[in-house]
Amino acid sequence: MKKIWVLLFLLTMMQNFQSQKKERFALGDRDFLLDGKPFQMISGEMHCARIPRENWRDRMKMAKAMGLNTIGTYVFWNAHEETPGTYDFKGNNDIAAFVKTAQEEGLYVVLRPSPYVCAEWEFGGYPWWLLKNPELKVRSTDPEFLTAYTRYIKQLAKELVPLQITHGGNILMIQLENEYGSYSDDKNYLEINKKIFRDAGFDSILFTCDGADMMGKGFLPGLLPAVNGLEDPEKVKEIVNRYHNGKGPYYVAEWYPGWFDNWGKKHAKVSAENSAKTLDKLLAAGISVNMYMFHGGTTRGFMNGANMNVNDPYAPQVSSYDYDAPLDEAGNPTGKFYAFREVIKKYLPKDQKLPEIPKAVNTVSIDNIEFTSFASLYDILPKPMELENPLSFEELGQAYGFVLYRTMISESGTVSINGFRDFASVFLNGNKVKDLDRRLNENELSLVNVKENSTMDILVENNGRINYGPFLTDNRKGITEDVRLNKNKILSWKMYSLPFKEVKQIKFLNKPLVLKNIPGFYRAEFVLKTVGDTYLDMRKFGKGFVFLNGKNLGKYWKIGPQQTIYVPAAWLKKGKNELVVFDALKSGHTTISTVSKPILDQNQ
Known part of the structure; x- marks a missing residue:
């Protein structure tokens, strides 16, 4: 009887071992290796904070339909720790659920959790409270900065360490810092970054990424160096070989088939035909690619960032993160989507076929939503x-x-x-x-x-x-x-x-809407029998932001090029909806309408 129990115990242990078998991901001399076989990453960037949680899975199904096998994603520190020591990993900030959803949809993830992300995001992802001390220096060995940084990474690790491929999850690699070579060249700082990640439990492959001209400053010896923005396959291989002991794999961590917009400047457009040719060229050379962006979504609330360089004035970015990407701001396929899908088909394993393209979400337009109450800034x-x-x-x-x-x-x-x-x-x-x-x-x-x-x-x-x-x-x-x-x-x-973090505390007065040039809030209620994606038409307004059913949809500004604000169907209700618009420049508004298509290319 004892022998039978021992045999059963050993059998159970073997079964448990088989069920917990870890899928291995490694660096070969020329290729990434997945379970020992060459694996070419065809990846697209998406950010959970920029996409309504209700739509994460839809966007990932679109990614699969275009032919992607991997999702690249930043993690925004300031979205998760707006107050020091208080962490938010719920709702749209649930990065672990985002990664798990990708796994359920058959997608791997390249995680980019460095506290600095750029990403046209407020303060490059750093929390505002780091600026309370005027002497503190981010992206440095400043002890106060490193203490806050380490504390955050340890908390983030609780969410994401179990989801690495080394633990049976789908996270293939972790990016260390982000384009650091364009900022500085302190290898000691990068080594500290590496130690922070390793000590927190991130034990999968670490990599750095930089523009080609900045690679020497931003890479850390021993880690995989990836290149951003380079489209010539031979140059990609040459520069990676130079900094990685003459070996690959070759990874373009940010390839740009689109670009972002700044307030007051022209809408960025990148040719679908030329982008498809570039993608074909890179994939044919065996290079792994992460397109930035596959789907941009929207930078909601007050989270848009800004650029500024020595010879360039301050340039704030718009709320729409459409990015002229393969999926538009609302998640609909564009001409690039179809062009890229045809290219990617050529590089699929012989036994793999792409799934059907999901149907687009229904759109609606709503005319003449009436504002019924107003609150002057001076009244509140x-x-x-x-x-x-x-x-x-x-x-x-x-x-x-x-x-x-x-x-x-x-x-x-x-x-x-x-x-x-x-x-x-x-x-x-x-x-x-x-x-x-x-x-x-x-x-x-x-x-x-x-x-x-x-x-x-x-x-x-x-x-x-x-x-x-x-x-x-x-x-x-x-x-x-x-x-x-x-x-x-x-x-x-x-x-x-x-701060206008919310608007529910504002006391609106049911009085004639002010015609005087005073900043204020305009409130409307409207009833819907059916919901669908739509776009608020802000062309008659000045400068401000919009709340829908308690959610801050983002900013508008009459100078353009963005003239609409995207409203996801998931955030509308059948029945009564509340809309609150703040306008700092124009007054006397009586109605607002929506349109069924975005307007992202009109400057005033």
Whole structure:
């Protein structure tokens, strides 16, 4: 009897071992190896925070239908730790569920969890509160930064370590930092990054990625160096060989079949025909590719970032992350999707066929939604902080949104706002005087006929923190220095924090909608019998943001090129819906409509 029990125990152990057999992923001299066989990654980038959770699976089915076998994805630190030590991995921030959904759909994942992501995302993914200490330096060996960084990675590891291929999951590789060579070249900092990830339990393959000209600065010896933006197969192989002991595999971690948009600039378009030819060329050479983006989605809320370089002015990015990608902002296939699908078919295993392309989501258009109530900005001001000098957002403990700075003046002259970021509207006794735009290097205005004890208000908006380049650490918002009248510093300020994280606390008045040029909120209710994707038409509006059923859909600005805001069908309700629009520049709105197609290419 004892022998039978021993035999049963051994049999059970063998069965458990077989069921827990780990699928192995490795680096060959020329190829990635999956279970010992060459594996060419045909990957596309998607970000869980930019896609409604209800649509994750739909987008992944589209990825499979185009021929992708892998998803590349960033992880945004500031989405998961908006408050130090408090973590959010729920809803649209459930990165583990995103990865698991990919596995259920037969897709591998290349994870890009470095705290710095760029990604046209606010502060490149860093949380705003790192800027509360003006001496702290991100992307460095600053002890305070490394302490916060390490704490976050350890928390992230609890979500994602079990999902690595080394643990039976579908995460193939982990990116260490992100295009670090374009920022600095401190190998000690990169080694610390590596140790942080390894100590947290990330035991799968680590890699770095950089532009071709920056590879020498950004790679870490011993790790796989991937290249971004390079399209010539021979050059890809040459540069990887140079930094990887004369070996591959060869991986273009960011290949760009599209591009992002900035406010006030033309909509980016990239040829589908030329992109398909490039993809064919790369795949034919055996190079693995991650297209950035396969599906961009939307940068909702106040999470759009900005560019700024030594010779380039501040340039905030739009909320739409359509990216001229194979899937558009709403997840519909574009001409690139079909062109890429035909290319990828040529490189599939002989026994593999692509699934049918899923049907597009129904779209609707809604005419003349009536605003029935209004709240002036001045009616909802909170209790102010009163100090001699103005404070930045960070000094006020505020992440995003607006701050109203108020003071009293008694003479006419030139007002200079030093270190203001990023967009300001100046009012004198409640009347608009001028708008100032950091993009245009504006920071002065003239005031005339100023009476004694006049009230001057400066409404300042955070238009997006810089996410790329040398000014990454110089990223405070609001009035960061001082305000002067005729070169004399103005003292004594009231500061009203207006983060607008939610709008349910706003008290709307059922009164005639204000026609005066005052910033304010417009509220409407509308009833739907059927729901579908749609786009709010913002062409008659000025500058602001929109909440639908409690969710911040993103920003709009009359200068374009984005003139619509995408509304996912999943966030509409059969029955009553609530819409709240804040407009900082125009007033007197009575209705708003939606259209069935986006408008992303119109500048005013």
